[in-house]
Amino acid sequence: MSIIENAFNKAKNEGQMVDNATDSPLEINKPSPEQPSSLKQLITPVSQVTHTEKTESKVIEETTEINWAKLAELGFVTPGDSNTQTIEEYRNIKRPLVSNAFGEGSVGIERSNLILVTSSVPGEGKTFTAINLALSIATERDKKVLLIDADVARPSISKTLGIKSSPGLIEYLEGQDVEFSDIVLKTNMPGLRVIPAGKRHKHSTELLSSNRMILLAKQLSNRYPDRIVIFDSPPLLAATQGEILARLVGQVVLVIEAETTLQSMVMESVNKLASCDVVLAVLNKSKVGMDAGYYRYGQYAH
Ligand SMILES: Nc1ncnc2c1ncn2[C@@H]1O[C@H](COP(=O)(O)OP(=O)(O)OP(=O)(O)O)[C@@H](O)[C@H]1O
Ligand SMILES: [Mg+2]
Numbered sequence: 001m002s003i004i005e006n007a008f009n010k011a012k013n014e015g016q017m018v019d020n021a022t023d024s025p026l027e028i029n030k031p032s033p034e035q036p037s038s039l040k041q042l043i044t045p046v047s048q049v050t051h052t053e054k055t056e057s058k059v060i061e062e063t064t065e066i067n068w069a070k071l072a073e074l075g076f077v078t079p080g081d082s083n084t085q086t087i088e089e090y091r092n093i094k095r096p097l098v099s100n101a102f103g104e105g106s107v108g109i110e111r112s113n114l115i116l117v118t119s120s121v122p123g124e125g126k127t128f129t130a131i132n133l134a135l136s137i138a139t140e141r142d143k144k145v146l147l148i149d150a151d152v153a154r155p156s157i158s159k160t161l162g163i164k165s166s167p168g169l170i171e172y173l174e175g176q177d178v179e180f181s182d183i184v185l186k187t188n189m190p191g192l193r194v195i196p197a198g199k200r201h202k203h204s205t206e207l208l209s210s211n212r213m214i215l216l217a218k219q220l221s222n223r224y225p226d227r228i229v230i231f232d233s234p235p236l237l238a239a240t241q242g243e244i245l246a247r248l249v250g251q252v253v254l255v256i257e258a259e260t261t262l263q264s265m266v267m268e269s270v271n272k273l274a275s276c277d278v279v280l281a282v283l284n285k286s287k288v289g290m291d292a293g294y295y296r297y298g299q300y301a302h
Contacts, residue, residue: 067162
């Protein structure tokens with residue numbers, strides 16, 4: 001065991017170290033030296049002490065209130081929900097994703113905690129699925145979720161959650177003095193933070209494929225491996241943005257609207273996702289075999 005590891009263990013045993021698993025505000029702009037994991041953990045409490053003022057100001061950061069009544073009306077999974085069928089369906093959908101993100105399934109999957117929700121064409125239920133997945137995972141006491149509206153051309157996360165629209169992903173990618181912490185909204189659901197899409201931008205495709213976006217994805221994966229990051233996205237066959245985003249994540253959820261989306265479209269989408277390690281298909285709005293659940297899900301192997 002190295003001197004650093006000894007020091008790390010000693011500090012931990014003596015209770016001097018802050019547990020990394022606590023729900024600290026996300027900060028992404030600090031330099032990221034490539035060091036052994038034990039050294040990184042040793043550094044964490046030092047930076048927290050030297051940035052006391054900033055940390056304190058974040059503790060009292062504004063909480064964004066999600067409109068639970070509106071979500072419940074629209075059929076979303078909400079805290080205290082009694083719609084056990086929907087809850088159970090999302091439990092089944094999230095299980096393999098969470099296992100791939102943190103569990104034994106994560107071995108060999110790059111950026112396994114980053115999940116993109118997409119579909120072939122508009123209206124199949126991407127946003128519905130992204131929000132429900134985020135809520136379902138965030139209700140687990142030990143899980144933290146960051147929900148990002150990356151459907152920057154037709155954003156709808158903020159509207160659906162009933163929260164004010166504010167600077168978001170686009171402003172961050174433009175890089176005009178907007179820090180990562182400026183765009184992350186803390187919500188009234190512990191464990192759930194949201195990044196809105198931000199303003200419309202005529203060069204949004206270029207921004208989503210920019211180095212800043214690639215760096216953001218890397219940092220979200222490397223620095224916050226204990227968080228699930230869910231991206232809502234545009235449909236794959238309508239724009240290139242979904243395909244661009246799919247290259248940045250470890251897992252993709254392909255939403256398929258039952259009895260509507262043509263098989264040829266689904267296959268075209270699957271081909272566009274060929275480079276992705278994991279593609280999980282969710283058959284949404286299925287009315288067949290209600291006893292087996294409103295949703296069906298399966299996994300494409302590449
Ligand atoms: N399983 C479901 N049960 C009930 N309503 C659903 C379901 N899935 C989607 N919806 C509803 O269908 C509509 C379209 O869904 P949603 O907005 O999630 O699609 P989308 O794929 O994100 O569309 P877009 O491509 O326009 O972003 C919404 O009103 C949503 O609430
Ligand atoms: Mg949508």
